[in-house]
Amino acid sequence: MRRLALLAVLLGLGSAALALNAERVLVFFFDPTQVAPTDPRLSEQVWQGPGDARLVLWLAPPRPGKPTILYFHGNAGNLAARAGRFARILDHGYGLVAMAYPGSSGSTGELSSAAIQRLARALYDTLPDLPGMADADKVVLYGESLGTGVATELAAELAPDASPAGLVLEAPYTSILDVGKRAYPLVARWLHYLGNPWVSRDHITRVTVPTLILHGTADRVIPPDMGQTLFDLSPAPDKQLLLVQGAGHENVWQPAAERTLYAFLDRL
Known part of the structure; x- marks a missing residue:
């Protein structure tokens, strides 16, 4: 309800304000707190991106022959909130750039x-060029929730000449607009003000690299039929969909999902 009230205020301020603020009201709920990794295998780096962007990265090089996961997180929390899963990724020898x-x-x-x-x-x-990544020759894009749109669009941009080794989507959506229309039906007509709706149902049709989709059957935030739709639309010859029975939006990493993920990564 608070989000709807904020959106109503923005509507009163006019479309210009809405265009600038709709994403921050409806989409982004990040924790700005910078917490250094406690796992000695991880290092924290500040990467100077284009323009004035300074991004915090958590890095770990891969063991020989293992792929490196380029990780795009969801729309809430911070990197420290994902430290547990990062540790399990490193336990299996995979590199990480979060x-x-x-x-x-x-x-x-x-x-x-x-x-x-x-x-x-x-x-x-x-x-x-990142520390320890000179030999990271197999890069897998991993998107979690919000990050699935980032990963899918990036994979589509890179196809076919610079494609990654693989794509993993955890609790993916067909587009931000599709999710928003379900979550905010009363203001659905204003959702077109979102700057980039991450239309994964279009982008996935250009991605042919090995693709793994993980989705909980009890996900009430992004319904599993969206993961099924992306799987059906994917032209990848090597694709896999695992619907994790009973899992919601934030607990997809059940034992079956982890086993499937590691098996997928190890055969790339």
């Missing part, structure tokens, strides 16, 4: 969906 969006984890810069997408591409292009 990007904190502007407004999250101490990162600064323009906070908008368009800016996040530009930063994701720039980071991908410069990844080999």
